[in-house]
Amino acid sequence: MAKKWFSLVLVITVVSLLAACGNGAGKNGTTNNTGGNTAANTSAADSYPEKNIEFIVPFSAGGVSDILTRSFVEAATGIIDTTITVKNVNGGSGTVGNYELVRAKPDGYTWLWAATGHLSSALHITPAEYTMEDYTIVNKIGDMVGIIVVPKNSPFQTLEDLINHAKANSGELTIGNPGEATVVAMLAYLLEDRTEATFQHVPFQGSGELLPAVLGGHVDAGIMNVPEVASQVAAGELRALAVLSENRVDQLPDVPTISEAGVDGVSGGAGHFIVIPNNVDPAIVAKIDELTKKVYESDKFKELMAQAGYQLGYKNAEDSRAEVEAWYQATGEIYEKLGKTK
Amino acid sequence: MSEQIIEGILAAFTFKHLLICLLGVALGTLVGVLPGLGPVGAISMLLPITFSMEPLAALILIAGIYFGGMYGGSTTSILVNVPGEAASVVTTLDGYKMTQKGRAGAALSIAAIGSFVAGTIGVILLTFMAPPLARMALKFGPPEYFSIVLVGLLVLSRMTDKSLIRSYLLIACGIVISVIGIDPVSGGLRLTFGLPSLFDGLDFIPVIMGLYGLSEVLSAWENNDTKPVKADLSFRKLLPTKNEFKRSTGPMVRGGLLGFIMGLIPGPASILSTYASYGLEKRLSKHPEEFGEGAIEGVAGPESANNGASTGALVPLLSLGVPFSPLPAILLSAFMIQGITPGPMMIQDHPTIFWALIASMYIGNVMLLILNLPMVGLFAKIAHLRSAVLMPIVLIFCIVGAFSVRSSMADVVIMVIFGALGYLLRKAKMEPSPLVLGVMLGPTLENSFNQSTLIFKGDLTMFLTRPISGTLLILGILVTVWPLIMKLVRMLTSKNKHTAAKE
Numbered sequence: 001m002a003k004k005w006f007s008l009v010l011v012i013t014v015v016s017l018l019a020a021c022g023n024g025a026g027k028n029g030t031t032n033n034t035g036g037n038t039a040a041n042t043s044a045a046d047s048y049p050e051k052n053i054e055f056i057v058p059f060s061a062g063g064v065s066d067i068l069t070r071s072f073v074e075a076a077t078g079i080i081d082t083t084i085t086v087k088n089v090n091g092g093s094g095t096v097g098n099y100e101l102v103r104a105k106p107d108g109y110t111w112l113w114a115a116t117g118h119l120s121s122a123l124h125i126t127p128a129e130y131t132m133e134d135y136t137i138v139n140k141i142g143d144m145v146g147i148i149v150v151p152k153n154s155p156f157q158t159l160e161d162l163i164n165h166a167k168a169n170s171g172e173l174t175i176g177n178p179g180e181a182t183v184v185a186m187l188a189y190l191l192e193d194r195t196e197a198t199f200q201h202v203p204f205q206g207s208g209e210l211l212p213a214v215l216g217g218h219v220d221a222g223i224m225n226v227p228e229v230a231s232q233v234a235a236g237e238l239r240a241l242a243v244l245s246e247n248r249v250d251q252l253p254d255v256p257t258i259s260e261a262g263v264d265g266v267s268g269g270a271g272h273f274i275v276i277p278n279n280v281d282p283a284i285v286a287k288i289d290e291l292t293k294k295v296y297e298s299d300k301f302k303e304l305m306a307q308a309g310y311q312l313g314y315k316n317a318e319d320s321r322a323e324v325e326a327w328y329q330a331t332g333e334i335y336e337k338l339g340k341t342k
Numbered sequence: 343m344s345e346q347i348i349e350g351i352l353a354a355f356t357f358k359h360l361l362i363c364l365l366g367v368a369l370g371t372l373v374g375v376l377p378g379l380g381p382v383g384a385i386s387m388l389l390p391i392t393f394s395m396e397p398l399a400a401l402i403l404i405a406g407i408y409f410g411g412m413y414g415g416s417t418t419s420i421l422v423n424v425p426g427e428a429a430s431v432v433t434t435l436d437g438y439k440m441t442q443k444g445r446a447g448a449a450l451s452i453a454a455i456g457s458f459v460a461g462t463i464g465v466i467l468l469t470f471m472a473p474p475l476a477r478m479a480l481k482f483g484p485p486e487y488f489s490i491v492l493v494g495l496l497v498l499s500r501m502t503d504k505s506l507i508r509s510y511l512l513i514a515c516g517i518v519i520s521v522i523g524i525d526p527v528s529g530g531l532r533l534t535f536g537l538p539s540l541f542d543g544l545d546f547i548p549v550i551m552g553l554y555g556l557s558e559v560l561s562a563w564e565n566n567d568t569k570p571v572k573a574d575l576s577f578r579k580l581l582p583t584k585n586e587f588k589r590s591t592g593p594m595v596r597g598g599l600l601g602f603i604m605g606l607i608p609g610p611a612s613i614l615s616t617y618a619s620y621g622l623e624k625r626l627s628k629h630p631e632e633f634g635e636g637a638i639e640g641v642a643g644p645e646s647a648n649n650g651a652s653t654g655a656l657v658p659l660l661s662l663g664v665p666f667s668p669l670p671a672i673l674l675s676a677f678m679i680q681g682i683t684p685g686p687m688m689i690q691d692h693p694t695i696f697w698a699l700i701a702s703m704y705i706g707n708v709m710l711l712i713l714n715l716p717m718v719g720l721f722a723k724i725a726h727l728r729s730a731v732l733m734p735i736v737l738i739f740c741i742v743g744a745f746s747v748r749s750s751m752a753d754v755v756i757m758v759i760f761g762a763l764g765y766l767l768r769k770a771k772m773e774p775s776p777l778v779l780g781v782m783l784g785p786t787l788e789n790s791f792n793q794s795t796l797i798f799k800g801d802l803t804m805f806l807t808r809p810i811s812g813t814l815l816i817l818g819i820l821v822t823v824w825p826l827i828m829k830l831v832r833m834l835t836s837k838n839k840h841t842a843a844k845e
Contacts (some may be wrong), residue, residue: 066386074393083456089544180527202484202796203527205789210670211664218483219797227678233661236684247382259569307681342753 021030021162023089045283048108049082049229049291054102056112058097059260060090063229068272068310069113072141079294093181094126096119098275106277108284114275115144117183120328121269126337132328138274138288140315140323141296144304145226146184146244146270147255148191151217152237159261161192162221168198176219177200178207183269188223189334190266191258213236221333225270226251244270251309269327271313273320289317350697354705357582359402363702366403367710370410375418377551377743379425381411387507387673387735389679397680398695402509402702404676408669409461409703413710416453416645418834419448421725422736424555426743428546429648431778432616434554436504436633443636446725447580447718452590452638453645460598460646461707464653467602468660469700476661479606480808484793489811490611493818495779498617501624501774504635506825507774508795518788519544527792538754548744553774555740556761561768562729568688568707582638590642592624597646601836604647605654608666610652610786618777619647634773659683729819777825 031067031072055073059065066088096215104110115188120132148159156162158329166173177185180203192199204210207224214222215237222229223244230251232238242261243249245268258266276285295301296314305312315323353359373384385407410672412429417431431451440449467475482490500509513610522533523543534540581591597619604615624633633640636816640789656673658664666669677684682692689696724732744757767774798804806812 018589060386063675067389067679070390071679072395074390087433170800199798200799202793203795205785208665208667212658212662212666213483213793214481214661216480216483218485231683231685231687237662285465308678328483 013101016237016248017263022026042182044281045287048284048287049080051084051109053080053084054085054104054110054207055084056097056101056110056115057088058090058094058112058118060088064225064308065113065115065272067308068141068305070085071304072093072145072295072301074299074306076291076295079298080291092126093122094116094128094130095130096120097231098135099125099130099155101275101277102134104277108276108280110277111288112275114273116269116271116273116324116327117181119273119275119290121183121186121326121331121335122181123328128205129184130244132325134278135275136278136285137324138276138285138322139317140320141272141274141291141311141313143245143294144272145228145249146187146223146267147229147252147313148223148244149214149220149229149238150235150241151214152239153217154220154239156241157239159256159263162241163197164193166199167195170198171200173197173199173221174202174219176202176210176222178210178224184223184225184244186269186331186334187266189338190330191223191263193264193334193337194265220294226311230309233238235274244268249309249311250306251285259324265330269331270322271320271323273324283301285317346693347697350694350699351701353398353694353698354402354701354742356406359399359698359702360705362399362402363406363706364595364709365736366406366707366712366715367410367413368381368406370407370412371414371710371713373407373411374411374414376414376428377418377746378644379740379746380427380547381408382668382672383626383677383732384398386413390456390673392676393679395678396686397682397692399598400680401676401682401695404673404836405703406706408652408673409706410710412461412649413454413457415648416451416457417721418739420449420453421579421721422555423733424559424739424743425550428550428610428613428778428782429616430645431550431653431775433641435620435775436635436774439456439634439636440641441725443637444726445638447722448582448586448638448790449641449717450451450591450721451580451582451715452586452642452803454711456590456594456597456646456650458707458711460601460648460650461710462704462719463595463598464602464605464650465707466702468657468703471681472657473659475606476658479608479666480662483806484790484797485808486717486814487608487786488790488794489805489814489818490607490791491783493814493821494614494617495787496613496818496822497778501617501621502775508772511771512776513773513780516777516782517784518780519549519777520781520784521788526789530678537752543747543757544781544783545753547658547747548753549760550778551740551744552757552760552762553742553764553767553778555736556757557764557774558739559722559733560761560765562733563638572603578720586638586831589638592626593619593643594646596622597643598650599834601647601650601652602649602654605651606666608655608658608785610647610667612655612667613782614645615647615651617775620644624733641787660688662686663688680685785841 017028031337056070057066069086070284073086076084080091089100094115095118098112098114101110101112122128123132144159150156169293177188179185185203188201202219206211207228210222211225213219226249229238233240233252240252240255242258243255244258246257248257296312369382373381385404392403415427415430415439416433420441423434425431425434425436437449440446466686495513500506520538524541525532529543600619602616604611617762620640620643624630627639655667655670658666659673663683665674666675674684674825680694740757741754744753761840764774785812805815
């Protein structure tokens, strides 16, 4: 008798739980792509935003993108007159969240905090279910700038030293990156390609693992993002050889850019953009551009970004699109050479 | 300097900060006890709220959750054989056995006291020795991680099973399970059988929820509605006996120190530390045969090690600004949001906040002890429910826990598969912890081996020529091979005698 009861309770528990969980999953999974409203509707744009905005972050909570997005939402209070909720949809190097955005309703109430990688270069190597034509870029927020660092007791004082050593001793010099599919790893390959030096690339699982390996001198050099190493550089634990951007970064004004250090064409790929689905009313797109630009220019946002070591740099839709496409081209060639395209 | 220290301590003792500390540790305990959502998830959910708080209050809150989560993790291991986190797997071995013998209260109390002892030892070491310790930790690179993990697998897996072959078999299975997903080097898919839910690999929580929790439910079902252990639940009986206290003191201190030191090292060393502490206590014990049957040392040691490790992990974060594992990494995010960069400059730039934070860690540990001991009675009552009531609760726990990690039904299915596997292992009288060790350490073993071979440019002898890695490997190999040699020698000598007798 007891056994029967026991079984009954068990079965009921399982069924009800599965039903509950199943519903939740279903809701998340189903979004439709119908109802493309292309007709310009100025009245809709005037009253935008009328409801809550869902802001998709394609990476996990607590990561750099997540913190940047949440900082944006914090700074948007009082500028964008609605509630913005952040939703983390991680997986597939950002492509899972990007795909969710592509499938979202094109009403202007779903945004994506997009990085150059999953918008473009990742499409060369990952099995993503969208193309570069499947989303609309509103504008560019700024860059997470890459940087090349060596331990404080390293013999290399400048980037030139490092490159010359790598050329003289082919494949001897180890350079750590935070993961094979990351943008900064791509920059390491680009550096190799542009200088004709040969490095031994060592992939780590994220910069959290890479940083102690560089500090401890287990690799000769490391390539990662500015905010991750800025305090180590300031404290003299690491020596920065070059930042991988067109202009010097505010946080480390003494570090030369890569072209100042004598190598051209090794920058980019680290931009962040506001992306929405295709077929959103152009008037609403313009309104989103206007509102977000106001947030970028607010003191609060500037202050938060300065704390995070983030380089702001607004670009309009057209220039943003051009930047993403240029990165797609450049990486396509490198992946081709490496034999990594899918 | 000393003025700033006093200022910091006073700041931590203001009513508001004490209250926030209490809130943090209470939330942390809750998160630790509940399945699925761990401290990493809880802190990242709370991060947006901390935006509008002042820096010190925000950091005290987050640190409270961090410490609280470590206290709560063992509760379900002891009560229902379901480890809520990787670091509590070892606690099931003796903790659950103690519950079955009616000593749940004692096990829970010792776990709480051990956590307090280790936490306090850790914070004291952190206060006085952080910078040199952090420098020491940097001596460990990928080759050293590889050696630690390899030796750990070889040596520690044997502590739960007498049969070497069975243990190594389970470890190998664990490692194979751990490679499921995207290959970290080539980006290719491994063992996913075309199922997209396997692309990101298996999460650890559904695996242990199944192996331990669901298999417990299944065997309870099979054994019918067994009568719960009759136990006196009066408060006096819930507390550990004098003898139990005496037996736990050594393991607590040793576990705390061991955990702290291993916590300094990046990677999964903190998980290894719980296994190492268990092995150490079994070796040192006067009655090793009790281990696995409900030895109090088997709870006291690993639980202290686990807390020591989480404090140790703060050393590289606070003195170098480098987080070695996901949990300190999320703390780093919390610091950055407040515009404070932990690391070499923190004591100079924000002395009051630094010392107040350290002071709040001492306070938090005391609060956690006071908070956790009264709950022992309540929890112990749960353990003594009849299984017709308890097991459905465990089942809910497992399903919700597995689902909540990534909000994915696939994880529930994985939990069920591992439940079936766990049940079969029970039938074969095999203890699943070597399998768990393989699953947990497989990725580090693989990544550090790959990184090492790249750093060595293919010259594998460098594993032996690097001092730390070489010493570890040689010791590990000796410990592993020694019993085999002894066996061989005995076999040969007995054979000789045999032939001698014949002649």
